[in-house]
Amino acid sequence: MADEDDEDDEGGAGGGTGLPASLEMAWGLRERPGKGPRPTLTLPRIVETAVALAAGEGMDAVSMGRVAKELGVSTMSLYRYVTAKEELYILMSDAGVGAPPALPPEAAGWGWRELLTRWAYAQRAVLMANSWILRIPITGAPVSPNQLAWMERGLAAMADAPLTEGEKISTIILIGGLVRNEATMAADMMDAIVKSGVSPDQVMGQYVRTLRLMTGPDTHPGVTRLLESDAFTGSDEPDFQFRFGLDRILDGLAALVEGRQAVQDGAEA
Amino acid sequence: MADEDDEDDEGGAGGGTGLPASLEMAWGLRERPGKGPRPTLTLPRIVETAVALAAGEGMDAVSMGRVAKELGVSTMSLYRYVTAKEELYILMSDAGVGAPPALPPEAAGWGWRELLTRWAYAQRAVLMANSWILRIPITGAPVSPNQLAWMERGLAAMADAPLTEGEKISTIILIGGLVRNEATMAADMMDAIVKSGVSPDQVMGQYVRTLRLMTGPDTHPGVTRLLESDAFTGSDEPDFQFRFGLDRILDGLAALVEGRQAVQDGAEA
């Protein structure tokens, strides 16, 4: 009945985080064991190769066999560094988002709104520049270094705001979700353009034409009005949708913050 | 140089929508051709079977072979009804969300905010009751009947609001994204609970414990504050996060609407 036999997952050398060995490696815990033969590969090199493959040929090209071939090793050797493909995905995702960019000195004077806005745009830029990240099915809460660094940066933006911790993390999740959703839609659009080989306007036009055939003023008055408008065709601003969503969220948050400050001011007076 | 030879996808019997045959079928276009032998299966029966499988054993159990076995036919016979697995996914998704629920009579007196709130909650309820839907990788814009019905319902909620069509559809996408994100997180949580076999609090506790090991006040002050708070452990309200996000969005939208109405009132005076 010794209670040390339920550590059936980790090798025991790690910090007992419950994380897979490769992730403890990514955090810098877990030394290389000094025993066996020198490894040919390193985890960063594997991840780097997989990322290059994803960036170049898309996520579909990333298979264990293909990554191994790219590295000049056998497929199974990768499993010495990673226990499952999903783990490689997490590491790729972490490498793909990278560390959040450094803040300029003048950021010290910025308020939560400016900071959150820049946070959102920076994240969006990263996702759109590495849109293969969006094709990785993420499941579970973030546990990798860079993902947490981004979370920290988002929380820091609201450090001085009169919000509870629950509200802060909810805001981070809310805006993070928006960023991801919008970037994914943009990537889908891109894929459709590349696959069909026609212009963005033509893709949209085809979609509108299709919807017109299935809908009508009787069954779908709202959709019909939408299709008659220039909401789809008029491509005035490419990121209108993103901007609109972010502005609504931040306006709503501002209302909450101002309400809190009014209460606080009233109590102080 | 005849221009009728670029219809290489659809069989020609359909309405020329550019949609795959199975989807035209779902829309009620495209009659059954009277020639060959009577089909053993029907598209709805295939979808129904696949949905039952997904609901019972999860999305991982849904393969073409398995669905066929469940129906007592050969794998390849399914390809007479669906050209690719992705198409079955779309049909499953459409069947899973179903038609939006009927509005009660008193809904006539509701404003856009109440209507949008109920729309969001109704959608969330459907996704959480059929969380396998969240495991289907969706790509591309909605083209199936029920998906469009939900979109229509959302647009209808804002029919009288002083918003442009572009703003309306952006709002639908914004809230729809929130609903999906939050439902997906809840489903991930559920999976973690089922897989580990422990209580929700224990899963959260393990996550917090893990994060504590990787973070510290120096490198992650915001995260540290978060972990010290009861944001994760205090499970006062299970849907706090969802409610919070929705309220922020609707508050932000309200600010926009009120601004518009003020301008309008000023012009009328």
Added chain:
DNA sequence: TAGTTCTGTGTATTACTTACACAGAAGAGC
């Protein structure tokens, strides 16, 4: 009755993840 068209199916191809066992390398302890 002949011809056309459509159905279900068997077979086979290709690709992918991963379990398992083995040969050999590198350090640890004596």
Added chain:
DNA sequence: GCTCTTCTGTGTAAGTAATACACAGAACTA
């Protein structure tokens, strides 16, 4: 230096999955 332990890379193989292709036969049309 020798032995033992531990760790590495690898080959093989099992299991699963999507789907291209061609064929036999059904049901309708002319």
